Amino acid sequence: MKNDNATPPPTNFIRNIIEKNLADNLYQHKKWSGKPGPEIEHAKAPEDTARIRTRFPPEPNGYLHFGHAKSIILNFNLAEDYQGRCHLRFDDTNPEKESEEYVNSIIDSVRWLGYEFQDEKENNLYFASDYFDYMYEAAVVLIKADLAYVDKQTPEEIRLNRGTLTEPGKDSPFRNQSVEDNLTLFEAMKQGKYADGEMVLRAKINMASPNINLRDPAIYRIRHVTHHNSGDKWCIYPMYTFAHPIEDALEKITHSICTLEFEDQRPFYDWVLKKLADAGFLAKPLPKQHEFSRLNLTHVVLSKRKLIQLVDEGHVHGWDDPRMPTLVGAKRRGYPPSGFKLFMDRIGVSKADSVIDYQVFEDAMREVLNHECDRRIAVLNPLKLVIHNFPENHIELCEVPNHPQDSERGSRQVKLTKELWIEKEDFEVNPPPKFFRLFPGNQVRLRYGFVIECTGYETDDQGKVIKVLCDYLPDTKSGTPGSDAVKVKGNIHWVSAQFSTSVVIRNYDRLFHSDNPNDAENFLDDINQNSIQMSEAVCEEHITQASIGDQFQFERHGYYIVDPESSTEQMIFNRTATLRDIWQK
RNA sequence: AGGGGAGUCGCCAAGCUGGUUAAGGCACAGGGUUUUGAUCCCUGCAUGCGAAGGUUCGAAUCCUUCCUCCCCUGCCA
Numbered sequence: 001m002k003n004d005n006a007t008p009p010p011t012n013f014i015r016n017i018i019e020k021n022l023a024d025n026l027y028q029h030k031k032w033s034g035k036p037g038p039e040i041e042h043a044k045a046p047e048d049t050a051r052i053r054t055r056f057p058p059e060p061n062g063y064l065h066f067g068h069a070k071s072i073i074l075n076f077n078l079a080e081d082y083q084g085r086c087h088l089r090f091d092d093t094n095p096e097k098e099s100e101e102y103v104n105s106i107i108d109s110v111r112w113l114g115y116e117f118q119d120e121k122e123n124n125l126y127f128a129s130d131y132f133d134y135m136y137e138a139a140v141v142l143i144k145a146d147l148a149y150v151d152k153q154t155p156e157e158i159r160l161n162r163g164t165l166t167e168p169g170k171d172s173p174f175r176n177q178s179v180e181d182n183l184t185l186f187e188a189m190k191q192g193k194y195a196d197g198e199m200v201l202r203a204k205i206n207m208a209s210p211n212i213n214l215r216d217p218a219i220y221r222i223r224h225v226t227h228h229n230s231g232d233k234w235c236i237y238p239m240y241t242f243a244h245p246i247e248d249a250l251e252k253i254t255h256s257i258c259t260l261e262f263e264d265q266r267p268f269y270d271w272v273l274k275k276l277a278d279a280g281f282l283a284k285p286l287p288k289q290h291e292f293s294r295l296n297l298t299h300v301v302l303s304k305r306k307l308i309q310l311v312d313e314g315h316v317h318g319w320d321d322p323r324m325p326t327l328v329g330a331k332r333r334g335y336p337p338s339g340f341k342l343f344m345d346r347i348g349v350s351k352a353d354s355v356i357d358y359q360v361f362e363d364a365m366r367e368v369l370n371h372e373c374d375r376r377i378a379v380l381n382p383l384k385l386v387i388h389n390f391p392e393n394h395i396e397l398c399e400v401p402n403h404p405q406d407s408e409r410g411s412r413q414v415k416l417t418k419e420l421w422i423e424k425e426d427f428e429v430n431p432p433p434k435f436f437r438l439f440p441g442n443q444v445r446l447r448y449g450f451v452i453e454c455t456g457y458e459t460d461d462q463g464k465v466i467k468v469l470c471d472y473l474p475d476t477k478s479g480t481p482g483s484d485a486v487k488v489k490g491n492i493h494w495v496s497a498q499f500s501t502s503v504v505i506r507n508y509d510r511l512f513h514s515d516n517p518n519d520a521e522n523f524l525d526d527i528n529q530n531s532i533q534m535s536e537a538v539c540e541e542h543i544t545q546a547s548i549g550d551q552f553q554f555e556r557h558g559y560y561i562v563d564p565e566s567s568t569e570q571m572i573f574n575r576t577a578t579l580r581d582i583w584q585k
Numbered sequence: 586a587g588g589g590g591a592g593u594c595g596c597c598a599a600g601c602u603g604g605u606u607a608a609g610g611c612a613c614a615g616g617g618u619u620u621u622g623a624u625c626c627c628u629g630c631a632u633g634c635g636a637a638g639g640u641u642c643g644a645a646u647c648c649u650u651c652c653u654c655c656c657c658u659g660c661c662a
Contacts, residue, residue, distance in 0.1 A: 166587045200660050210588040212658050221660040240662045264589050264657050346610050348598050353655055357596050360611050491620050556621045583622040
């Protein structure tokens, strides 16, 4: 076990910011009415008991993946570490792409990671769509302050007049429409008097801004679409850039943490909040946006488009395929939530673009799995072994610990008989140098049993080894006095041919060959065609007591989890990760 | 001269209000323990902080110039 004191507490620039904010008493007297709302509702409420508030704001338009896990763990851990709260908020402002199916899956995945957002004190499950009334009101506030206008230009015209990266844009001919006209038009938009795309509400900032996001960004668009939550109440929907700062403010979020690509958006985020605060709609302390670099992993694609393609084109068997970098996939693969947390601790949080070696991810998983999993014995590639001098019908009970480093996990008895299954790889007719397993004349220990000496083998017509013969040394049984008298270098595992059960094994490997599949002309060409290898294995009989989701280390092989497709007749095991293997290298 | 970010060991990443020999993890290389060639333990692993100048008794940390990479021209988020 590692000494936790040896590793310094993980720190990062966001924690530094929070600690400084707290030291500056920035949030000392902030209010919280118990539910999201504008300042008029928070003002009369007591001081917030949460020192900070963060939020995880997914759009319910897909399944959560490893990248989301980074954000979830960051936000929830921050809240926990600084005696704050973290909200789960669905950023559902675009009904064309969103659905309830995703809402439910996302909730499940956040909980699976071990985070809760609803308890006896607070229910912090929110939907941006529940704030549509406030957002409409906020838009009206801006219009009245002559800070927003309804633009009747076509989308094409708006695009053309936006200018380019190096040239300023041109003002819309509708930019100086009267406040009254804007109010009337916006109301008419809301009433459904116009078709999709006919007009849009825009913030009035500066068409010549060097930051393109400030060239009068659209803040409301017309979409005659049924919303998964608000139904047909609205036919106009706020844009993310306008909605997000308001969502954060209504929820009294202190630290709004997002990924780097939103950095250019921050001036607009601050603009919206300031203007609404000026109008008395919101009050300080206003939320602050902070950006970190998103997760990239070698041999993995995380773009939503590519993940959809993998599923839709059948390169994997659905979103929860154990090879998918989704959280539902991770669950089925057997990657534990605690492994994700350890992984996030190890990779840290910064603003530098980075690509993490998949090894780092896998090693974090191995570390927690090694600690958490009971051991079991399975022979994945069976070869018959016959102990020539072993009594015909004798059953030798062997005591096998469930965990070599944790005796409190107890032990079990495994039956040793004359005929056993061993791994094909554990026997060599002509062993390579330094091979210390079984070969003619060599001695090895049958793990937890006796030392045996290989006396010969049998082959089929093709010369393939089909049976290994040996003698056992009666005085060498594990755990008995003097059993160590005979020293052997090799230890091989085995299961009784008589007392064992057959199971299906699904060995998974990386889905993509190259470090960065995105570099390929077509990432699909980089797919590893051997990313899943099915086989039948023989396992010790105790395994039949396992249930779906149970995880074990199959000794000398790796970590496996019982797949949901298992039945009592046919158990199926997914390989989560192999054990490290210096010999293979 | 569009704007915004980032560059510290093979991969991450602390440090960056200037001041002991530049944390830590992963990887890698040795060694020890071990009835998993696993785990665990020990040792090694940047005279160097994108580059070049400068300020200073002293710079990864301050200044100047330069180089490289990433993001931004949706009525997506």
